[in-house]
Amino acid sequence: MVRTAQFLSDNAASVHPAVWDAMRAADEAQPPYDGDALSKELDARFSDLFGREAHALWVASGTAANCLALATMCPPHGGVVCHREAHIEMDEGGAPGFFLHGAKLLLADGEGARLTPDAVRAVVDPIRPDVHWVQPHALSVTQASEYGRAYRPGELAALGELAKARGLGFHVDGARFANAAAFLGCSAAEAAGPCDALSFGFIKNGGMGAEAIVFFDGEAAALARWRRKRAGHLQSKGRYLAAQILAMLDGDLWLANARAANAAAAEIAGACADRLLHPVEANEVFVRVSAAEREALRRQGYAFYDWGSDAARFVAAWNSRAEDASALARAIAAL
Amino acid sequence: MVRTAQFLSDNAASVHPAVWDAMRAADEAQPPYDGDALSKELDARFSDLFGREAHALWVASGTAANCLALATMCPPHGGVVCHREAHIEMDEGGAPGFFLHGAKLLLADGEGARLTPDAVRAVVDPIRPDVHWVQPHALSVTQASEYGRAYRPGELAALGELAKARGLGFHVDGARFANAAAFLGCSAAEAAGPCDALSFGFIKNGGMGAEAIVFFDGEAAALARWRRKRAGHLQSKGRYLAAQILAMLDGDLWLANARAANAAAAEIAGACADRLLHPVEANEVFVRVSAAEREALRRQGYAFYDWGSDAARFVAAWNSRAEDASALARAIAAL
Amino acid sequence: MVRTAQFLSDNAASVHPAVWDAMRAADEAQPPYDGDALSKELDARFSDLFGREAHALWVASGTAANCLALATMCPPHGGVVCHREAHIEMDEGGAPGFFLHGAKLLLADGEGARLTPDAVRAVVDPIRPDVHWVQPHALSVTQASEYGRAYRPGELAALGELAKARGLGFHVDGARFANAAAFLGCSAAEAAGPCDALSFGFIKNGGMGAEAIVFFDGEAAALARWRRKRAGHLQSKGRYLAAQILAMLDGDLWLANARAANAAAAEIAGACADRLLHPVEANEVFVRVSAAEREALRRQGYAFYDWGSDAARFVAAWNSRAEDASALARAIAAL
Amino acid sequence: MVRTAQFLSDNAASVHPAVWDAMRAADEAQPPYDGDALSKELDARFSDLFGREAHALWVASGTAANCLALATMCPPHGGVVCHREAHIEMDEGGAPGFFLHGAKLLLADGEGARLTPDAVRAVVDPIRPDVHWVQPHALSVTQASEYGRAYRPGELAALGELAKARGLGFHVDGARFANAAAFLGCSAAEAAGPCDALSFGFIKNGGMGAEAIVFFDGEAAALARWRRKRAGHLQSKGRYLAAQILAMLDGDLWLANARAANAAAAEIAGACADRLLHPVEANEVFVRVSAAEREALRRQGYAFYDWGSDAARFVAAWNSRAEDASALARAIAAL
Structure with missing residues (x-):
């Protein structure tokens, strides 16, 4: 949840x-x-x-x-x-x-x-x-x-x-x-x-x-x-x-929180550099993933917005946990 | 304060x-x-x-x-x-x-x-x-x-x-x-x-x-x-x-809080029935008090809005303390 | 008409x-x-x-x-x-x-x-x-x-x-x-x-x-x-x-037209000075006339707005004819 | 003029x-x-x-x-x-x-x-x-x-x-x-x-x-x-x-006037079919003409709006004269 x-x-x-x-x-x-x-x-x-x-x-x-x-x-x-x-x-x-x-x-x-x-x-x-x-x-x-x-x-x-x-x-x-x-x-x-x-x-x-x-x-x-x-x-x-x-x-604190979110986003981006729609320069990661792949990720418990028909947007927050980001990164890499 | x-x-x-x-x-x-x-x-x-x-x-x-x-x-x-x-x-x-x-x-x-x-x-x-x-x-x-x-x-x-x-x-x-x-x-x-x-x-x-x-x-x-x-x-x-x-x-809770505020207002009103501009049917008390009287009350530490040149408005809140309301009532009565 | x-x-x-x-x-x-x-x-x-x-x-x-x-x-x-x-x-x-x-x-x-x-x-x-x-x-x-x-x-x-x-x-x-x-x-x-x-x-x-x-x-x-x-x-x-x-x-021309309208209004006002609601300083005449009196005027062919229940407003225009104003003045005087 | x-x-x-x-x-x-x-x-x-x-x-x-x-x-x-x-x-x-x-x-x-x-x-x-x-x-x-x-x-x-x-x-x-x-x-x-x-x-x-x-x-x-x-x-x-x-x-009359304007536009369009930006279905004619050509037309007394850098808009009105439209048509054709 x-x-x-x-x-x-x-x-x-x-x-x-x-x-x-x-x-x-x-x-x-x-x-x-x-x-x-x-x-x-x-x-x-x-x-x-x-x-x-x-x-x-x-x-x-x-x-x-x-x-x-x-x-x-x-x-x-x-x-x-x-x-x-x-x-x-x-x-x-x-x-x-x-x-x-x-x-x-x-x-x-x-x-x-x-x-x-x-x-x-x-x-x-x-x-x-x-x-x-x-x-x-x-x-x-x-x-x-x-x-x-x-x-x-x-x-x-x-x-x-x-x-x-x-x-x-x-x-x-x-x-x-x-x-x-x-x-x-x-x-x-x-x-x-x-x-x-x-x-x-x-x-x-x-x-x-x-x-x-x-x-x-x-x-x-x-x-x-x-x-x-x-x-x-x-x-x-x-x-x-x-x-x-x-x-x-x-x-x-505003910077510390942002750094944490950015780091989580970077972790995710690192796992899918070839799928990125945009360079990741903040806490948002736009990833090219098919409908089937998105479905697979959602079955694993991840939530994100679809971005058009071929992509997804993942947003990290100040409290995104490193392990969650890593796990998501692995899940994307494994697609 | x-x-x-x-x-x-x-x-x-x-x-x-x-x-x-x-x-x-x-x-x-x-x-x-x-x-x-x-x-x-x-x-x-x-x-x-x-x-x-x-x-x-x-x-x-x-x-x-x-x-x-x-x-x-x-x-x-x-x-x-x-x-x-x-x-x-x-x-x-x-x-x-x-x-x-x-x-x-x-x-x-x-x-x-x-x-x-x-x-x-x-x-x-x-x-x-x-x-x-x-x-x-x-x-x-x-x-x-x-x-x-x-x-x-x-x-x-x-x-x-x-x-x-x-x-x-x-x-x-x-x-x-x-x-x-x-x-x-x-x-x-x-x-x-x-x-x-x-x-x-x-x-x-x-x-x-x-x-x-x-x-x-x-x-x-x-x-x-x-x-x-x-x-x-x-x-x-x-x-x-x-x-x-x-x-x-x-x-x-909304009713309990309101009752408390109303009660504090009633306490104040009770001390100055002859000075009331309006019957008190909620948590606001409009009191006829001269500028000198208002000044006296403020010196005693009470805060309130002036209401025109001859009156004041006292508003009780859900957390107005009974003793404060009583003290204010006495202070008004003593004017 | x-x-x-x-x-x-x-x-x-x-x-x-x-x-x-x-x-x-x-x-x-x-x-x-x-x-x-x-x-x-x-x-x-x-x-x-x-x-x-x-x-x-x-x-x-x-x-x-x-x-x-x-x-x-x-x-x-x-x-x-x-x-x-x-x-x-x-x-x-x-x-x-x-x-x-x-x-x-x-x-x-x-x-x-x-x-x-x-x-x-x-x-x-x-x-x-x-x-x-x-x-x-x-x-x-x-x-x-x-x-x-x-x-x-x-x-x-x-x-x-x-x-x-x-x-x-x-x-x-x-x-x-x-x-x-x-x-x-x-x-x-x-x-x-x-x-x-x-x-x-x-x-x-x-x-x-x-x-x-x-x-x-x-x-x-x-x-x-x-x-x-x-x-x-x-x-x-x-x-x-x-x-x-x-x-x-x-x-x-703007002044000439206005003077003509004002003159017609003055003509009307002169006939009912005691009935005027306001001094006439332009081309509008507000006259105290009862409903019955208004009815009488309308029967004679005059058109005007009622002004509340006891009065009427007559407005002269640049082309109001002197004879019409005089006739209206006489009609009001005769009420 | x-x-x-x-x-x-x-x-x-x-x-x-x-x-x-x-x-x-x-x-x-x-x-x-x-x-x-x-x-x-x-x-x-x-x-x-x-x-x-x-x-x-x-x-x-x-x-x-x-x-x-x-x-x-x-x-x-x-x-x-x-x-x-x-x-x-x-x-x-x-x-x-x-x-x-x-x-x-x-x-x-x-x-x-x-x-x-x-x-x-x-x-x-x-x-x-x-x-x-x-x-x-x-x-x-x-x-x-x-x-x-x-x-x-x-x-x-x-x-x-x-x-x-x-x-x-x-x-x-x-x-x-x-x-x-x-x-x-x-x-x-x-x-x-x-x-x-x-x-x-x-x-x-x-x-x-x-x-x-x-x-x-x-x-x-x-x-x-x-x-x-x-x-x-x-x-x-x-x-x-x-x-x-x-x-x-x-x-x-609305139709008669519009027909007259459309006819004048058609007359102009007929002279420059190969230059038209848009089919002429009303009274406006958009014509591909260079800056030099526009200048030439203006020297002959025609007025029109430039339409970007390479074109002009000619609009006929209900009272555009047939001879003016013909003359303009000839002028464009002669460019």
């Missing part, structure tokens, strides 16, 4: 003990919403982590984080450039259309669900500044991407430069930001690049129900505070969300 | 131990979102509680609960009748305008922030069926009201009858539904009346971050599921929200 | 011959949308008229003019202060909620459906800068008001000063701006006050289907151009709308 | 004399909005034309017509299947996102900007009924398509059958419906197919500023009436719009 869920998705994994402890420690009543001492600590903590002035808001989901961030960058009549397979385009039930009041996603292509400056230009450049055409106002990339690919710091810098040159806000969807940073072995600042806002994910990485929207622009953060309340995302007992985030930052 | 927060608001109180236990017990990974066993249990549990077919969705805030419920009843071009001092009108940062895509709140008057059929008619009847005028599509009442007043079952029945006659959806904002039910001493079904949807609050009553939207109409619930995701309120580890709600339902 | 419609509303009157001529003169094909020579002339013409830099967009209705103007001033999470009986609140089918993406109208009181600085302060001042409360971002007044009352230049200056001090955009709904200006006998600039945008109405004053939104801020006008297209209000044969507006400006 | 505009776009052509006459004939005051006798005639006239019960609303633009129609079929959280190059996707400044409150366009491919059942299935079938995915609620096709291609009655029937089977509303964008019907030589009903709503264009075909939304479902029409007002598209002097439409229907 445990085993099955472990490779299905990191988004259902258990909560890390340190996160539990931090929440319990926050149990005493404090001023509601984000008036508590823990919530007030976030700005400083993220400023430290990123080495530049940061303003952080907690929310309960990555969807809310992404959409509230983008709503500070793009007006209702504007557009957001993103990858054709980005989470905001594919998997958020139309949330960007809701939070951005009908703004449009402008879809770009790119290998591994990653964008390049050329791919962005291919979308942006043909758009004449004409009222009949939706104009780009923001660029959103996913770190790590939907296929578990990490942007290198130089790649993000180039995208950020382009965004700036074109007057686009720059957003990073970091639902698995920790996994990317752990893989890259660089600083948080380098892994986030010169973005204006980062959806910093904790839920897939050992948290319970708290993500951080990290703004590097005070006005955007202030705007997002109005919008967060208006979206029903200003929880009254916000201290429990802040506690989760702070626990993850303490002693770089 | 503890004392101060206790009468400021119930929305920042600690989480009940049974709720903590239930969350911990749900820690093992399960299918994400609302695919877990606990979330799947909600419909049956609320159906039992209300004695009619119910469909329940968890969300992280009362604002989200109210707005998602109303969005199933009122189209973007419609209106929702509510009290002029209703939470959805006064305190939700424009969330109804967001979730309902610009629908309008049609404001009615009524003593104690409660509506009567006459008050609703006074708003609805003059509205001609003319495209220049926003038409009413739903009625929303608050149980208990913003002033801690409870609707009697017969009053809700009359409102429900009117709503039905006029083709209005009927919504109950039950952020403090438990307190009303505890005060009334009636069944949950009677305390909710013949509504189409109830925002059943748990956060103010010992929960952490989970409210239930209870629909008595399967189609509306199905619609709300799409809208919940789109609003970023479909949390991936939804089992922790379901666990909170189930813990509150187990052994009627 | 003709007679009946004349006092029902100015919004259905015939089109002035000069407007017809101007449209016919524009019949030759030109670049579509607002790329034609006539549309391009508007900015200069309104800049001349108002003596300050103006940017003007045509649209087909006052509702669109008001809402597109306000959408440049107020974000989706904000509020617009207006009179409780303003057209945008009462008669536009919820259009502000649509164009402003759920922003809220914040209602103020005032005699004759007119606002004063005190009335605005009474709404704005209690609003704490708190995310739970919708914040005011704009102020909208109607010149002439819903009851045909004109703001004096000094009154508009005071409102504009207050708006500026509070950081509110200042909008004037001028569906009957011409009637107000004609009554005041002042310049267009004085009649519009220090507003940021004016909905300058022509349709009720001899036009067919063209109003102008006059912006005194280039950035707001640029924003409105995106929003106009997005709202389906960028007509492809825009030259016919521009032609209407230019015809109305030529030789101050 | 005249010549240049004629092939640039039909959307800027002159108004047909019969339309002018009808507007002038409607000049006498009548009840405002759509309360006049002409507006009331529309339902019957379109019912006659299509041979089934129809409900018709006038609006001032094709964008408004398309979006108001689609808003009756697709909720804010839903999606509309359309061609990747459809006008609603490419050229309406994000209007569908506005009118549909953030609903999504789901893009399908197809030769000549036309959809086939297979192309629709390729979009619709992979969409699981899962809240993370935007669900299709409507299908929109363009008759004639963006490339001037006409759907045959059988093709529309097949698409309509698929739409019905999948529970999708079926909308036809008929900005150039007349040109398609004239080309097909079939009845209006056959040219519209089994759609639920048709945007019936008149502006490109000799009208001034009136399109009809023809609903074949009374409830949808009723809904659209609320939405039309809310979008500022309920003009007060609606009789002038109704008059335009009725004039176009009288004696099948």
